[in-house]
Amino acid sequence: MEIACFIEAADRHCQQQGVKLTALRRQVLELVLSYPGVVKAYQVLADLQKQRGIAAPPTVYRALDFLVAAGLLHKVDALNGYIVCHHVGCSHEGLILVCGDCGQVEELDATPVLDVLRQQAGGAGFAISQQNLMLTGRCKECRT
Amino acid sequence: MEIACFIEAADRHCQQQGVKLTALRRQVLELVLSYPGVVKAYQVLADLQKQRGIAAPPTVYRALDFLVAAGLLHKVDALNGYIVCHHVGCSHEGLILVCGDCGQVEELDATPVLDVLRQQAGGAGFAISQQNLMLTGRCKECRT
DNA sequence: TTCTCAAATGTTACGGTATAACAAAGTGAT
DNA sequence: ATCACTTTGTTATACCGTAACATTTGAGAA
Structure with missing residues (x-):
């Protein structure tokens, strides 16, 4: 299970930065990780709704924004999508x-x-x- | 009047490419040119509505798409905007x-x-x- | 000229993307 | 416990973009 490993690394990364990878943010990160490539916010939103019944756009956008700011995801403007960063902890551009x-x-x-x-x-x-x-x-x- | 000069160049450029810079497309190009930097589609739409009374989104999006395809404008994905290409006729990336x-x-x-x-x-x-x-x-x- | 076809534009309606604004709940320090 | 702060919930709405079909326009052929 590669996802668990990534989540662990993400956790460490956030601790180092002094920010919190909350349950919600972790859940969103896992959802993005479950896709092989680019994911859209509303796909994540739909997945989130399946898992916890209800969820509104701001919930997922806030989590995504956080994850991008933390360097765990990248935003793909040209596609209005998000991808996992595969270089967490590395040089980082x-x-x-x-x-x-x-x-x-x-x-x-x-x-x-x-x-x-x-x-x-x-x-x-x-x-x-x-x-x-x-x-x-x-x-x-x-x-x- | 720098705009007129650019329009002229754009006209030649389109003729060379075998595509038509129609009145509408020219008008949209002029509107984009009238801004110093990045312009958004709905700004152009609003301007267009001031000039010709009515206009719907597809009208302006089609014109913008054409102008991008013709190499006269660039799309700035990160800002959902458009800018004038200052290298028409040049190398072109x-x-x-x-x-x-x-x-x-x-x-x-x-x-x-x-x-x-x-x-x-x-x-x-x-x-x-x-x-x-x-x-x-x-x-x-x-x-x- | 008149017809015909293709390209361009008009029009309506809708779907996808994103955020503002405020309320409520959690968290940690004193 | 209470205060300040961060996070999350909730509602509503604004912004971005396109599908689908109708209509007009213009260039070339009959």
């Missing part, structure tokens, strides 16, 4: 590749390329903040 | 810097960095599609 066909996600280290970007942007007087790079394309399987 | 404070946008050439990204992603079997890079940070003025 991700290069996130989303397959437009199957929705699968791959996450690489973005530090080298962000260094280059920071330099290029700096030339224009622009200071890039900490963030992930999100790119779409086609994965190995879908490319065949 | 943009590195778009959005200032989180003032909303101003700067657009650089993304080809060099995307080359690097394509190589890195290729190592993971991932084929990145044509697209823009969108980064947030703080611009020169807001940094002082």
Whole structure:
């Protein structure tokens, strides 16, 4: 059970940061983890409703926001979705590749390329903040 | 009047591509141009309604989609907004810097960095599609 | 010209995404 | 126990985007 392992790591991660991974937040995290790729807020909401009877949008959005802020999830703006961060505790700027066909996600280290970007942007007087790079394309399987 | 000049260039660009910059599309483009930075679809819709009395969402979304497809606008997913492309006719993958404070946008050439990204992603079997890079940070003025 | 077809636009209605605002319940410190 | 604070519940609503079908427009063929 890989999920349990991730949750444990997430727990430690939150403790280190001095924030609380409450029961609700843990539950939402588990739901996101149960999907192989990108998940939408309202899917999570539906799952949550199955598990606890009722739940409203703010409940799930707040939990998702927390998890993103804690670095446990990433938001995929282009798809209005969320994915699990596979580099919790690591360097922590991700290069996130989303397959437009199957929705699968791959996450690489973005530090080298962000260094280059920071330099290029700096030339224009622009200071890039900490963030992930999100790119779409086609994965190995879908490319065949 | 810089707008007129841009519209002219856009016109030529569309003719070259064999697509039509109709009156409506031109009007929408002008409205987007009238803003300094990111514009939202419903802002454009409101402006359009002021100018021609009535207009419904599909009208403006279709025009915006066309303009994005034609390479005259970029969509800023993170903000649900649109910006003018300042590199019409150029290489044409943009590195778009959005200032989180003032909303101003700067657009650089993304080809060099995307080359690097394509190589890195290729190592993971991932084929990145044509697209823009969108980064947030703080611009020169807001940094002082 | 007139017809025809395809592209563009108009119109209605709806579904998906997200947040404001306030109430209630939990948590921890003194 | 009570106070301050964080988290969660609840209601309502605002914002974003598109499906589906009707109508108009324009370019080319008969």
